[in-house]
Amino acid sequence: MMIIHILAGGPEDLLPDLTEYIEEDAIWVGVDRGVFHLISRNITPAIAFGDFDSVTKAELAVIEDKVIKLKKFIPEKDETDMELALNWALKQQPEKILLFGATGGRLDHLLANVQLLIHPLNAKTETEIFLIDRYNIAFLKGPGTHTLRKMKDKKYISFVPLTLDVFGITLDGFKYPLKNRHISLGSTLCISNELISDYGTFSFSEGILLVIRSHD
Known part of the structure; x- marks a missing residue:
């Protein structure tokens, strides 16, 4: 069973204990500042997405050193970094996708991330997506x-x-x-x-x- 975990750059105090989600077959994906959060927890993402406008130059250097597959984009683009990562994840046809770091902070980002949960329903795939933080689990x-x-x-x-x-x-x-x-x-x-x-x-x-x- 393939599971993909995606960590975005939401507030760290809202993250659950990620060690509870470390599984042998799980693939970790980092999004923008979430990539640095993963590396800080000794989790190396298999792939990372973002314009990385929310990290410092020093943090970006660490990311570039640790992550082999790094997809960098300009800030002026049609999709959010999270949507780019989610689209990639859905193409892998996993059984489940767990989204972390996708709540808190900016309200527009939260609403956008909730609406991203509709992608499998629109595509009529069997992949389930769960949005998870310290206090909530949400799904469609x-x-x-x-x-x-x-x-x-x-x-x-x-x-x-x-x-x-x-x-x-x-x-x-x-x-x-x-x-x-x-x-x-x-x-x-x-x-x-x-x-x-x-x-x-x-x-x-x-x-x-x-x-x-x-x-x-």
Whole structure:
């Protein structure tokens, strides 16, 4: 099973413990200042992307010395550094892509990174993308029935419509269940729910949901 981990340059205090994600078959990818964060943790990325306008000359020298495949771009480009890295990762056809360092800091970057999660749905691939920081795990789901297991450290579960409408949403095994409800963009009906047993299911017939698992 191929897993690709992408570390962007978001605030370090929001990063989870990356040692928990070090796996034998995992491929690490650095994005802009995230490349230096990886090297500082003795993780050498297989490939790195960025215009590197957020690192010092000394830090860039370290990056250039440590990373064999370094994709440098000018700041004036059509895609963000994260999108360039994600597009590369999707071409490798991994089972999962984990995005770190993609929250906090600039709000426009956060919103852009959340919207990047839609790429596999648009491309109709089976690759799953998870956006992870110290407090949250976020991912997108399309129509169907999906299972969630209880996580002790992230008991709150929110469902946020990412399309104008989400139809037929049903929540089973939750503290606040729903049956065949319609929610619209801007609704807070499905914010901060909890599982009441080890597993629960959510299903819907049309739309896209952003699923966020959090702890305070």
